[in-house]
Amino acid sequence: MKIRVRGLSRTFVAQGRETPALLDVDLEVAAHEFVCLLGPSGCGKSTLLNIVAGFLRPTAGEVRVDERPVTGPGADRGVVFQEYVLFPWLTVVGNVEFGLRLKGAPAAERRGIVARYLELVGLAAHAEKYPVQLSGGMKQRVAIARALANSPEIILMDEPFGALDAQTREVLQDELGRIQRVEHKTVLFVTHSIREAVYLADRVIVMTSAPGRIKQVFTIKLPEVRDRFAPEFTHYESEITRVVKEEVAKVHE
C-alpha cells in the first residue's frame, strides 16, 4: 500500500472543550490509485488530508507512506490547496520550478521540466506572468503544475476546484483526468462535488458527519475516460448522493 492510515483520531480543543474531529479512521490507498473523500462539511476531511500531508499531528493512530511513518511535510507528498496558494513574488515559472530549485536541479533540466508541465496545464503562454495577473483557474493550474513538476508520488488535493465557477471546474476536471492518465500519481482528493468524485476517482470514500469516520466505500467501475451523462455514471452519482445525504441530514438534526 502506498498510503496506510491506521486507527487515526484527532481531537481539537476549542473553547476549553475537546471535540473529536476524526475518530478511528482506517484507510488504504494503493499506488497510482485516485481516491476521493466526500462527506458533510466539518466532518474532518481537511483534517485527515492535513495529517497525511504532515501539517497536523494525529491524537492517536498513524499514517504510513511506503510503510514509513509520516512525521512532517515532505517533497514525496505534493499538496494542492483550495485557495490557490502561490508564491506571489515569483512568476509562473518561478512557482513551478520552486521545488526543483530546492533540490538543486541544474537550469537546463529545470527549464525542460517546467516547459513540459506548463504545456500540460496549458499555461505555456503565461510563463512570465505573476500570480496577481492570473485568473483563479489559471492559478490553480499553476499550483497543479508546481506540485507535479516536483515529481512526488503522492498528490493531496483539498477541494482544489472548490473556488472555481462551474465551467472552469469541469474544464479542470477534464485536464486533471487527462494528466492522471499520463502521470499515474497516487491521489487523495477532497471534494464536495459528487459528480467530480465519480468523474475522477477509482474509489470514492464517504465519511460520516463529525466526528468523521468512514461510512461507505464505492469502487467506481467506469472506463478511464468518463462520460458525465452515461447511465452508469448517473447511477453512481445517485447512489452516492443518497449515502451522503443521510450524513448531511444528521448535521442538521
Place this chain on the structure above:
Amino acid sequence: MFLSSVPEMMEWGLRGASRSRRDALRWRLASLAVFLALWSVAGGLVELTKPFNPLFLPAPWVVIGALLDLARKGQLWVHVAATLERVAVGFSAGAVLALALGLLAGQVRAVRNVVEPVVELLRPIPPLAMLPLFIVWVGIGEGSKVGFITYATFFPMFVTTVHGVAQIDGRLLRAAQSLGARPRHLFFRVILPAALPDVLTGLRLGVALSFFVIVISEFVGAENGLGYLINDGRNFFLVPQMLGAALLLGLLGYAGNGLVRVLERRVLRWQHPR
C-alpha cells in the same frame, strides 16, 4: 500605474503618460510655481516697502544666493556631507539591528516575548526626549549623534519587520514544505520575500525619521551639518542661511524617500506588474 484597458494602453503607447497622469503632473508643477511666485512677490514687497526688517522674510533668490555664497566658500558641501554621513551611518546601523532582531523576533516566539515588551515600553517615548540622555551617556561628539539616529530609527523598522514576518500566510510555508523546503529554505525563499513589502515600508519610515532627528542633534554641540547651519543662522541672525539649510534638508529627505521608492518599485514589481 494601471493600464487596464486596451484604449488606455494604446494611449500610453502613442502619447506617453495618460491624460490624467500628465494632468496630475501639470497641477503639481503649477502648484509649486504658484507657491514660489507668492513667496517672491511677498519677499519683493517686503524689500520695497519695508514694513519690517526684510531679513525676516528673504525672497527665494536671497535664500539661493546665501546657499551659493556658502558653496563658493567651499563650506556648503562640508555641511551637507557631515549630515549625510551621520544619517547614512546611523540609519544603516538602525536598519541592520532592526532587521536582524525583527526577523528573529518575528519567527521565534520566545524572542518576541522578550524583546517586544521592552520595545513597546520605549516606543511611545518621543525619541527627542531621549537626546539629552544620549548626550549624558555618550558625550556630545559624533557617537551620540549617530547613535541617536540608530536609536530613533530602530523602532519603526523593527515593528514593521516583525509585522511583516508575523503576518505571513501559514499556507505559503506549508506549500514550500510540501515542495521539500527545509528551515533555511523557508527563511530565504518564503519568509524574507513575503516580509519584504513591510520591511521596505519600515526603511522608508526610517529614512524620514533620520532627517527628522539629525537636525535636532546637530543643534547641540555640532561644528558642522545642516542642523548646525540652522542653529548658527539663528545665533547670527542669518535668516537666508536658516531657510536655505532647511530647504536642503527637505530636498535630501525627499531624495532619500525617492531612493527607497525606486528600490520598492524594483523589488516589489510582482505587486503591480505590467
